[in-house]
Amino acid sequence: xxxxxxKRPIDPVACGFAAIGVTLAxxxxxxxxxxGVVPGPGxxxxxxxxxxxxxxxxxxxxxxxxxxxWVATQQQARPLIALILALTLYLLLxxxxxxxxxxxxxxxxxxxxxxxxxxxATFAGCLTTLALWAGFFLGLHVNFD
Amino acid sequence: MxxxxxxxxxxxxxxxxxxxxxxxxxxxxxxxxTQSRSYPSKPIRLIVQTVPGGLSDAVSRVMASQxxxxxxxxxxxxxxxxxxxxxxFLYVVRQRPDGYxxxxxxxxxxMVQALGLAQxxxxxxxxxxxxxxSDPVLAVHSASSWKTFNALVESARTRPxxxxxxxxxxxSIWHINALLLEEATRTQFVHCPFGGSAAAITALLGRHVDAxxxxxxxxxxxxxxxxxxxxxxxxxxxxxxxxxxxxxxxxGWDFGTPAWSGFYAPKGLPDPVRSRLVGAFKKAxxxxxxxxxxxxxxxxxxxxxxDEFRVFVDGQTQFFESAIPRLITRAWAVQ
Amino acid sequence: MSSELTAALTQLLEARIVGFLTAGVGxxxxxxxxxxxxxxxxxxxxxxxxxxxxxxQGLAMLLxxxxxxxxxxxxPAILLNVPGTPASIAATWDGYALSQKGRADLALKINVFAxxxxxxxxxxxxxxxxxxxxxxxxxxxxxxxxxxxxxxLSLMAGVSGKRVWEGVLAGTLGLALATVGLDPLTxxxxxxxxxxxxxxxxxFIPVMIGLFGLxxxxxxxxxxxxxxGATTHRSADAPALQRCVGPVLGSSLLGSLIGVxxxxxxxxxxxxxxxxxxxxSRRLSPNREEFGQGSTRGLAAACAAANAVIxxxxxxxxxxxxxxxxxxxxxxxxxxxxxxxxxPLMFRDHRTLVWTIVLLLALAALVTASVGLLGSAxxxxxxxxxxxxLWMAVVLLSITGAYALNNSLTDVxxxxxAGLAGFVLRxxxxxxxxxxxxxxxxxxxxxxxxxxxxLSRGDWSTIFARPLVLVFLVAAAAALFxxxxxxxxxxxxxxxxxxx
Numbered sequence: 001x002x003x004x005x006x007k008r009p010i011d012p013v014a015c016g017f018a019a020i021g022v023t024l025a026x027x028x029x030x031x032x033x034x035x036g037v038v039p040g041p042g043x044x045x046x047x048x049x050x051x052x053x054x055x056x057x058x059x060x061x062x063x064x065x066x067x068x069x070w071v072a073t074q075q076q077a078r079p080l081i082a083l084i085l086a087l088t089l090y091l092l093l094x095x096x097x098x099x100x101x102x103x104x105x106x107x108x109x110x111x112x113x114x115x116x117x118x119x120x121a122t123f124a125g126c127l128t129t130l131a132l133w134a135g136f137f138l139g140l141h142v143n144f145d
Numbered sequence: 146m147x148x149x150x151x152x153x154x155x156x157x158x159x160x161x162x163x164x165x166x167x168x169x170x171x172x173x174x175x176x177x178x179t180q181s182r183s184y185p186s187k188p189i190r191l192i193v194q195t196v197p198g199g200l201s202d203a204v205s206r207v208m209a210s211q212x213x214x215x216x217x218x219x220x221x222x223x224x225x226x227x228x229x230x231x232x233x234f235l236y237v238v239r240q241r242p243d244g245y246x247x248x249x250x251x252x253x254x255x256m257v258q259a260l261g262l263a264q265x266x267x268x269x270x271x272x273x274x275x276x277x278x279s280d281p282v283l284a285v286h287s288a289s290s291w292k293t294f295n296a297l298v299e300s301a302r303t304r305p306x307x308x309x310x311x312x313x314x315x316x317s318i319w320h321i322n323a324l325l326l327e328e329a330t331r332t333q334f335v336h337c338p339f340g341g342s343a344a345a346i347t348a349l350l351g352r353h354v355d356a357x358x359x360x361x362x363x364x365x366x367x368x369x370x371x372x373x374x375x376x377x378x379x380x381x382x383x384x385x386x387x388x389x390x391x392x393x394x395x396x397g398w399d400f401g402t403p404a405w406s407g408f409y410a411p412k413g414l415p416d417p418v419r420s421r422l423v424g425a426f427k428k429a430x431x432x433x434x435x436x437x438x439x440x441x442x443x444x445x446x447x448x449x450x451x452d453e454f455r456v457f458v459d460g461q462t463q464f465f466e467s468a469i470p471r472l473i474t475r476a477w478a479v480q
Numbered sequence: 481m482s483s484e485l486t487a488a489l490t491q492l493l494e495a496r497i498v499g500f501l502t503a504g505v506g507x508x509x510x511x512x513x514x515x516x517x518x519x520x521x522x523x524x525x526x527x528x529x530x531x532x533x534x535x536x537q538g539l540a541m542l543l544x545x546x547x548x549x550x551x552x553x554x555x556p557a558i559l560l561n562v563p564g565t566p567a568s569i570a571a572t573w574d575g576y577a578l579s580q581k582g583r584a585d586l587a588l589k590i591n592v593f594a595x596x597x598x599x600x601x602x603x604x605x606x607x608x609x610x611x612x613x614x615x616x617x618x619x620x621x622x623x624x625x626x627x628x629x630x631x632x633l634s635l636m637a638g639v640s641g642k643r644v645w646e647g648v649l650a651g652t653l654g655l656a657l658a659t660v661g662l663d664p665l666t667x668x669x670x671x672x673x674x675x676x677x678x679x680x681x682x683x684f685i686p687v688m689i690g691l692f693g694l695x696x697x698x699x700x701x702x703x704x705x706x707x708x709g710a711t712t713h714r715s716a717d718a719p720a721l722q723r724c725v726g727p728v729l730g731s732s733l734l735g736s737l738i739g740v741x742x743x744x745x746x747x748x749x750x751x752x753x754x755x756x757x758x759x760x761s762r763r764l765s766p767n768r769e770e771f772g773q774g775s776t777r778g779l780a781a782a783c784a785a786a787n788a789v790i791x792x793x794x795x796x797x798x799x800x801x802x803x804x805x806x807x808x809x810x811x812x813x814x815x816x817x818x819x820x821x822x823x824p825l826m827f828r829d830h831r832t833l834v835w836t837i838v839l840l841l842a843l844a845a846l847v848t849a850s851v852g853l854l855g856s857a858x859x860x861x862x863x864x865x866x867x868x869x870l871w872m873a874v875v876l877l878s879i880t881g882a883y884a885l886n887n888s889l890t891d892v893x894x895x896x897x898a899g900l901a902g903f904v905l906r907x908x909x910x911x912x913x914x915x916x917x918x919x920x921x922x923x924x925x926x927x928x929x930x931x932x933x934x935l936s937r938g939d940w941s942t943i944f945a946r947p948l949v950l951v952f953l954v955a956a957a958a959a960l961f962x963x964x965x966x967x968x969x970x971x972x973x974x975x976x977x978x979x980x
Contacts, residue, residue: 041663048656114868197524228679315667353621
């Protein structure tokens with residue numbers, strides 16, 4: 001991505017989008033062209049990629065510093081990471097653990113992460129899970145397993 | 146006050162927990178005990194390959210409501226749309242063949258493999274029955290100068306690659322039929338795919354395309370209203386919903402392949418279960434509700450049992466496996 | 481005409497019809513208020529139930545669902561920042577901001593009033609101007625849809641707030657995401673990585689739920705602030721309501737007119753209508769900077785447009801037999817089963833039924849509004865539920881909503897990934913509105929441009945020679961370059977503005 005003007009911070013957003021743009025344009029170029037006058041499947045991805053590259057340029061030139069504060073304080077990092085892990089685990093166990101058990105557990109973990117007491121967390125988690133199950137499974141025949 | 150609330154929450158949480166555990170236990174018991182009883186003893190799921198609202202969905206839901214009366218257990222439709230139905234087919238063939246999970250099988254079960262969408266086909270399925278067929282119809286705007294099918298073919302021969310036929314999507318059954326028309330009459334059209342037959346017909350009503358190939362039931366209302374003119378049914382016989390429109394066979398041509406609706410289960414269904422299901426499907430097919438649906442939506446009510454359906458589907462699969470690669474590459478080369 | 485009107489009126493006064501209508505409204509509000517369940521789905525699921533009902537009673541129920549679901553979609557949009565239906569995306573921008581300021585009650589009431597206004601105005605157009613509107617809709621060919629799509633896309637500069645360039649980039653990313661799946665013209669698989677679930681493209685509703693629902697929870701947890709739920713709460717008292725009557729009425733009128741037109745156009749629905757209305761009302765407003773920060777005008781325009789779409793879509797459906805949006809496509813199927821063919825003949829053969837539909841829509845709008853009005857105060861109290869419980873509810877609803885749409889686990893994963901992406905983009909100050917806009921409009925723009933080129937046999941010039949296309953494209957250019965020029969001016973005057 002060229003040589004940044006000195007003392008200018010590199011904008012991660014501009015670089016990220018430029019990279020996506022280049023990938024898209026390249027992928028679009030690789031799609032089969034139909035040999036006719038009408039644009040093929042690669043036309044639109046290519047236009048999007050080039051547009052992204054073009055729109056990233058002004059941001060890159062502006063070189064605005066982008067201080068990203070992922071978490072407000074160290075205290076918030078733990079629940080954030082724990083929630084993402086809990087959700088990943090939840091989705092991985094989708095076919096192995098019945099809906100009522102896995103969802104109630106997720107709800108309780110979530111409330112515990114937000115430092116809700118054990119009893120209240122269990123109560124609210126189970127109640128919400130049951131309500132969802134009743135509404136979706138009994139009411140709408142949506143099968144979550 | 147706070148203490149009181151805490152106590153309440155405490156007691157309630159215990160009650161809820163106990164109730165919930167009890168529910169789990171009852172559920173697991175329910176699952177075990179069903180296996181010993183005779184089929185069917187629990188709800189049956191019927192997987193539909195489209196979003197709610199379409200023709201496949203309507204056929205499935207009417208059939209499901211009639212099956213409920215025959216089998217005495219709930220039959221619940223579940224929509225799993227995607228990839229011309231391949232998502233649903235792949236899902237169904239991977240389930241246990243216990244008769245509690247069935248699928249709605251449209252013409253696409255014979256097409257998705259040839260279209261290269263997924264490695265799944267009739268060979269992975271236990272076919273139960275076919276219940277209806279929809280004939281392809283070529284329609285033009287009522288203000289168009291073409292009064293007959295042969296007039297359209299004549300015009301197309303004088304101006305190859307000029308007239309535009311709209312269809313419901315590339316690789317759809319109606320697109321294949323438009324390509325068959327080209328091949329049989331040795332003409333060349335521009336094919337414009339739309340997102341479904343309704344959109345293609347809209348474009349024809351606005352005269353953005355010259356003609357449309359779509360299902361008889363989809364075109365018939367506009368023909369009856371006088372806004373469209375149907376020129377031919379791509380079939381050996383006329384369509385009941387358009388009795389005045391000639392079949393191509395009468396005009397001296399022989400091409401066209403219908404859309405159809407059937408039902409299937411994962412491969413390996415026990416014989417008693419299959420015969421129970423086919424019997425129920427047959428009764429449901431004969432019901433007034435289903436026959437009325439066929440009349441209203443312009444389908445031919447045709448019943449084929451498992452063996453005849455298998456023969457029919459094998460023929461269709463062979464046909465599409467040779468026709469689709471030939472026709473689609475030809476269409477691409479022209480565009 | 482009057483005899484058919486009175487016949488329809490006397491029919492309506494039957495207690496059963498009112499009963500089925502109210503039941504429909506109740507069910508519809510449930511479908512609308514739960515993210516992932518849409519009005520379309522509600523109607524489709526209940527169509528078989530109406531097989532055994534007489535036509536007018538069945539219709540009362542189905543139209544009740546339609547009219548109840550759209551306003552109810554605004555409730556989670558206002559309280560939780562999760563749009564209940566796609567039509568309520570634009571309602572999150574000002575509705576949620578109002579709710580965070582402790583004005584949830586006011587926001588919910590505006591939603592009710594603007595929705596009622598939009599629905600009634602839409603019905604009025606249906607009753608008085610059905611055929612002129614329909615003939616305009618029929619003139620829209622692929623080239624015109626492309627123009628409309630580009631116009632819709634040009635609004636992404638408007639919905640980006642201060643970060644115009646980031647917004648445009650996010651919009652382009654949305655367009656790129658929309659290319660995933662089978663190519664609409666050649667059926668060539670693009671960016672599907674061999675997954676059959678991706679052949680139909682990135683499902684838009686799970687992405688929307690993830691970006692706005694889960695993403696918001698993650699961002700709130702990371703910031704350590706109470707995310708939903710305001711610290712203060714004010715109920716909408718009479719003076720507060722009086723103050724916003726003027727702006728709300730004006731915006732509702734503008735929003736309704738846009739909604740009727742967009743609704744009448746086949747293949748464009750409430751989501752696009754509401755976004756366009758929100759942006760147009762921002763443009764005409766004396767205090768633009770209020771928009772997105774809790775503007776009553778913005779909320780009213782968005783809600784009115786989303787609901788006026790019903791009247792517009794029904795107009796196209798009843799005059800031409802063509803669905804004006806997704807729910808009306810399902811309604812056509814339902815009418816067919818009852819032996820009624822929507823289309824020009826309906827006005828000849830079933831005149832009483834036409835008036836019945838018009839009156840049912842008006843009645844459903846009134847029932848929905850009264851239920852909404854009664855419910856707004858208790859619902860507003862939801863905004864005061866402690867944050868952790870709301871987080872849990874949003875996370876669980878995001879999961880169930882994403883799954884229930886297509887019974888697809890892939891969609892839940894998609895929702896999860898969209899939630900993570902929403903969190904990261906929020907932290908990088910990239911606005912999410914344009915991303916959704918690109919995702920909605922991408923297929924419309926791409927497929928119709930290429931379709932138009934097929935029709936013109938590869939000739940670009942004939943596309944731009946069509947008058948309606950030109951109108952859309954000029955409007956798009958004005959909308960796009962207006963904000964950029966404004967930004968340049970502020971940059972020029974105050975160089976510090978960008979670096980904050």
